[in-house]
Amino acid sequence: MEQFDYVVLGASHAGLEALRAIRAHDADGSIAVLDREARLPVSPTVLPYVVSGKCAEDRIALRERRWFDAQRVDYRQQAAAAALDTANARLRLADGREIGYGKLLLATGAAPAIPPIEGLSDVRYHVLRTLDDALALRDVASEVAGEAGRAAGRAIVLGAGLVGMHAAENLVRAGARVTVVEMRGQVLPGYFDAAAAARIEAVFRDKGVEVLTGRRVEQVAPRGEGCTLRLDGGEARDADLLLVAAGVRPEVSYLAGSGIAVERGVVVDAFMRTAAPNVWAAGDVVRTPSFFGDGTPAGGILPDAVEQGRTAGMSMAGDPALQPYPGGVSLNTYGFFGHRALSVGRDAPEGTGPEWEVLVRGEEGGDAYLKLVLRDGRLQGIFGVDVLFDPGIMWELILRRVEIGARRDVLLENPQDAARALMSGLWR
Amino acid sequence: MSATPTIAFDAERCDGCGDCMSACASAKSTDGNTAQSRIRIVRDDEAGHWGVALCRQCGDPRCASVCPAAALAKGDDGIVAWDAERCVNCLICTAGCTFGGIAFSADEGHVVKCDQCAGTPQCVTACTRGALRYVTAAKLYNRWGELEDLFVPGLGGCQGCNTELIMRHTLRRVGPNTVLATPPGCIPGMGSVGYNGMLGCKVPVFHPLLTNTASMLTGIRRQHKRKGRNVTALALAGDGGAGDVGFQSLSGAAERGEQILFVCVDNEGYMNTGAQRSGSTTYGAWTATTPIGDSARGKAQDAKNLPLLMMWHGCEYVATASTAFMEDFYAKLEAALEASERGFAYLHLYSPCTSGWRFPSASNIEVARTAVETNFAVLWEYRREQGLTLSRDIDDPLPVTDYLKLLGKFRHLDPAQIAHIERHVAEQAQVLCELAGMQPREGERIVCHPSDSMAVDLDQ
The missing domain is CATH 3.30.70.20 (Alpha-Beta Plaits)
Known part of the structure; x- marks a missing residue:
């Protein structure tokens, strides 16, 4: 049986950052990275741009093989985990081989969540999580968009998260007629506050996208090459292309019987340790605790996956500079039809007390929209459409719980310069 | 990278x-x-x-x-x-x-x-x-990184000590064509002379007595020269081996203008043997031999200013440096090495002692920096031709208390002792300012007037 000091399962953002952190402290330990894919690692975030054709599929690898070689890492493709034996520190792979580990990182990410809709399994639908998914969708999208002389087909996107909205835009740009169906009351729920979402939605409607929020699909049935969807109001939509973008679920199938606790993701402590000895987890596979300690959505955020990967890697290698992971903060940068929307942190909850403060500018149809959310004079969230600021600085101000009450007006007026000036002083 | x-x-x-x-x-x-x-x-x-x-x-x-x-x-x-x-x-x-x-x-x-x-x-x-x-x-770091590290990979210094940094960087630059003397102190304690019959570095190294480092280097340098070999005679000594017990040989070699590069790593005491006081220990500081009790309040005397004493010997080159200002240190090491070809070069490095001075091991460089920024440790350089120049502006220092409060060895200080230290720091800075202010005129030296080549050269 092969044995490595470190085994990293998964080669996306969390796994790769953990690798970097391990090597930064332990130059000699043996490391294996097991990737279930058959190609160099690719970020899910870049896939919409593959669909749109902006990215060539051979120019998106996060790392080249020579990088793994330079790090003296045994990088293996098509190596999927089948079972984990934590008592004996062994991993069984899908091909039956076993690998022993000194320390193990679970960074297997997430897979598309398929909602329980009647008839969905009987029709052809797309998801967007892997490069294969993206290539398939790219090919179909151009077909649906229609050749000359044939009417453009209709594409239906289930879910108005970032994946769904990106795909909807791509499909519109390709020439398709597009409908987006979202169960919750706004587009990009959990990413943007209602007012920002309304602006984004308005731009999509303006581009001819049918946006149905607060609606459910009750049934799907085949119709020729495509399908027919029945909505909760009883009305129907025909689709030549159906994309299911209803969120993700952690990839944990191989953890059955391992004793590792999974509750909507692998449960970890502040150093990304699971309940099992010498097993860490990071990235989308983890149930990310919210920095705010409330029900604010957390996890599924790329920079968060990187932070978790770094924390896990430092913890695994015993790096004395290790700091506890502070918890997830929602953080999104979203470009759509030439506009830019940014969000960091949380919105004020319903029925808030006097310690909360919400400042808004551009509420009524102005060019730009910005909302600041403060609690006890400290930044909780900032949401903007076509207002530039540095999300990384806002993130830091939230994590440090910096008192900004006295600067609230300048922050609202010019969030980029005001936050930069404040942060510049804090770095000294 | x-x-x-x-x-x-x-x-x-x-x-x-x-x-x-x-x-x-x-x-x-x-x-x-x-x-x-x-x-x-x-x-x-x-x-x-x-x-x-x-x-x-x-x-x-x-x-x-x-x-x-x-x-x-x-x-x-x-x-x-x-x-x-x-x-x-x-x-x-x-x-x-x-x-x-x-x-x-x-x-x-x-x-x-x-x-x-x-x-x-x-x-x-x-x-x-x-x-x-x-x-x-x-x-500079990159360039230094390309020079060969001439010490063994593992040196046994205390956690957070900057002496290893000083040793490795110095010997990297001075190079393999060197005979190294490391008298008793932290430096051989860390392994410069090796353990168990194995050498601690890749150059000839020896372990003189505390008292005779400069004398032994004098003989070695002269003998090599007589044989037609130009080697650098390098001492890495502590403040005790340089300024207390070692002072008579150091003073003699400096006064004779021996071609030696003498580096003093000043941790203000005999830290290797349990933190006893030395002539370099600051007034008021706790050490094992200047304890704090009912009547004793730490060291009762001011530290002597060893680098200034060395300057008055009329050496080729004397400078003070700090590991918080590495560019400055590198430039001075360069100058000292070059000067040691002509005569005596003395480099004085401040080395905050994490264990003996009682501060967290992560703050060594910060302590070193604060010492400089408060004028507690002034960075200057003396060249025989040009006199003394200050390496950085000392007109607007941080309060001395910013430095004192970083160190456990000063925790007991009462206001009168703090005032004493502040006064001493200000006086020393004033002296240096005045020395630096004496700009030499064309063809005239002001600060020191050592007669040229009074050194006895046995080869002639």
Whole structure:
């Protein structure tokens, strides 16, 4: 049986950052990275741009093989985990081989969540999580968009998260007629506050996208090459292309019987340790605790996956500079039809007390929209459409719980310069 | 990965004139509009100071870690480079940066960041206030990194001690053509002479008595010279081996103008043997032999100023240095090495002792820096031809208490003792100022008048 000091399962953002952190402290330990894919690692975030054709599929690898070689890492493709034996520190792979580990990182990410809709399994639908998914969708999208002389087909996107909205835009740009169906009351729920979402939605409607929020699909049935969807109001939509973008679920199938606790993701402590000895987890596979300690959505955020990967890697290698992971903060940068929307942190909850403060500018149809959310004079969230600021600085101000009450007006007026000036002083 | 030069910003000197932004915009933007500058000077009215947003060319750039398209990467030149072809304009890099160093430019239609103008940053050139500095110390580290490390990989210093840094960097530069003397103290204790019959370094090394280091080096240097070999005679000694027990041989060799490079690593006491006082120990400091009790309040005498004493010997070269100011240290090491070809060169390095002075092991460099910034340890340089010059401005020091409060050995000080130390620091600074103020006139030396080549040269 092969044995490595470190085994990293998964080669996306969390796994790769953990690798970097391990090597930064332990130059000699043996490391294996097991990737279930058959190609160099690719970020899910870049896939919409593959669909749109902006990215060539051979120019998106996060790392080249020579990088793994330079790090003296045994990088293996098509190596999927089948079972984990934590008592004996062994991993069984899908091909039956076993690998022993000194320390193990679970960074297997997430897979598309398929909602329980009647008839969905009987029709052809797309998801967007892997490069294969993206290539398939790219090919179909151009077909649906229609050749000359044939009417453009209709594409239906289930879910108005970032994946769904990106795909909807791509499909519109390709020439398709597009409908987006979202169960919750706004587009990009959990990413943007209602007012920002309304602006984004308005731009999509303006581009001819049918946006149905607060609606459910009750049934799907085949119709020729495509399908027919029945909505909760009883009305129907025909689709030549159906994309299911209803969120993700952690990839944990191989953890059955391992004793590792999974509750909507692998449960970890502040150093990304699971309940099992010498097993860490990071990235989308983890149930990310919210920095705010409330029900604010957390996890599924790329920079968060990187932070978790770094924390896990430092913890695994015993790096004395290790700091506890502070918890997830929602953080999104979203470009759509030439506009830019940014969000960091949380919105004020319903029925808030006097310690909360919400400042808004551009509420009524102005060019730009910005909302600041403060609690006890400290930044909780900032949401903007076509207002530039540095999300990384806002993130830091939230994590440090910096008192900004006295600067609230300048922050609202010019969030980029005001936050930069404040942060510049804090770095000294 | 190589270290990278950085553009340093001094808020105290910035008056917000914006010349840096104009220079950047005209160098980098399409239309010269300062809105497109990659360095942003911003005002914090609340705090009343100017701030900066600029790429730091981080060692482990988070903008690159979070980039889903591998469009950002730190190159071999140290610059975090942006690849237009790969960038998908997702702006996630702007979430990874906490310095405002990479941001979307509406005019360019994508993110922009500083690339340090291929080694001549225009913003720095344009800054007439001295608020921006192009710090190239990293280049020195890189160059030093290429020199051979002549000590064994493992030296057994206390955690956080800067002596290993001093030893390795010194011997790297001085090079293999060296005979090294390390008298009793922390340096042989750390393993310079080796253990168990194995050498601790790749050059001939010996372990003189505390008293005779400079005498033995004198003989070795002269004998090599007689045989026609030009080797560097190097001492790495503590303050006891240099200034107390070792002083008579040191003074004699300096006065004779022996061609020796003598490096004193001053941790202000006999720290290797349990932190006893030395002549270099500060007034009021706790040591094992100057305890704190009902009547005893630490050391009752002021430290002697060993580097000044050495200067009055009329050495070729005398300088003080600190590991918080490595560029300065490197420059002085260079000068000292060169001077040791002509005569006696003495380099005095401040070495805060994490265990003996009682401060956290992570703060060594910070303690060293504060010592300099409070004028507790003044950096200066003496060349026989030019006299004494101050290496940095000492007119506006931080309060001495900023330094004292960092160290456990001063925790017991009463106001009278603090006042005594403050007075002593001010007096020493005044003396140095006056010495530095005596500018030599053409063909005339003021500070010291050693007669030329009084050294007895046995070869002649």
